[in-house]
Amino acid sequence: MCGPNQLTVHIAVDGAVAGWVDAGTGRRHGKNLGPVGRALSAVGFPTTGADEPSGEAAALTPDERVALALREATGIQLEDDYFEGTWLGSVSTTAA
Template sequence: MVDLTEMYGEGWCITLAALEAAEALCRMGVKGAASMPDGLDVVTERMEEGGEEPEVLLLGRDLRGGWCAVLELEGTCGWTGTDPGVLAALSAGGQTAVSAYEDPNRIMVQVAVDGAVVCELDVVTGRFVPGSTGDQQAVRDLLSVGFSLDDEASGQAAATEYSQRAVLALRAVTGVELMEDDFSGPWLGGLSTLGA
């Protein structure tokens, strides 16, 4: 299973939506997304320069089964994919969108369905944040792999490293098995200020 912390360190956000990548990037505030064959190199250069710009570079690509992924590595102003308004836009019209992110010592997953965030999961504890309800399909899918409403993680969730738990949660909700190849090669990308 992909280990996003091993790949990107302790600062990343990945959002999966049932949209084409260009449309997801647009809903995440990118105007005029363009092909970026060296997208990860561009993000690395931006981070090394250490600018305090409000824009962050979002990288998107189409996946399998009608899903796309949007990757963020510049979290200095917050993660665009975790903004409730962004998740609402990505999940509008009866769709589902899910974001997973890591800040140092914190890995969280948020799920939005039909324009509203329905649950938030603390991946490190394996528990849902209070307010998540078990009557949502996404919550039931997460419970089925070992996450809990009020206890410690068990089953598959307990048997994985923390960032792999995030990937497991993404798969439980979307059915998409992320692979390392999903993070290599060309991207579609552009700048957004919605996370600021």
């Protein structure tokens, strides 16, 4: 999710949002993230209450942290050429 002064990756477990990563600070929020939480920890996204990211997450920009979190959550490696060409997305007006 990208909004004014906010760039986050929301993580759902069993269909419900269980937590999120603040890409600006690299901090992770939420409990019971299961395997995704362990994968995020392994690349340096700190658990709730920790101050700074470490490892791979510490050396990245916020945009790069989004890609890293998505890779760890989904197992899909995003490549630069995926983002070439015309943007086909739009703003969702669906309320949560």
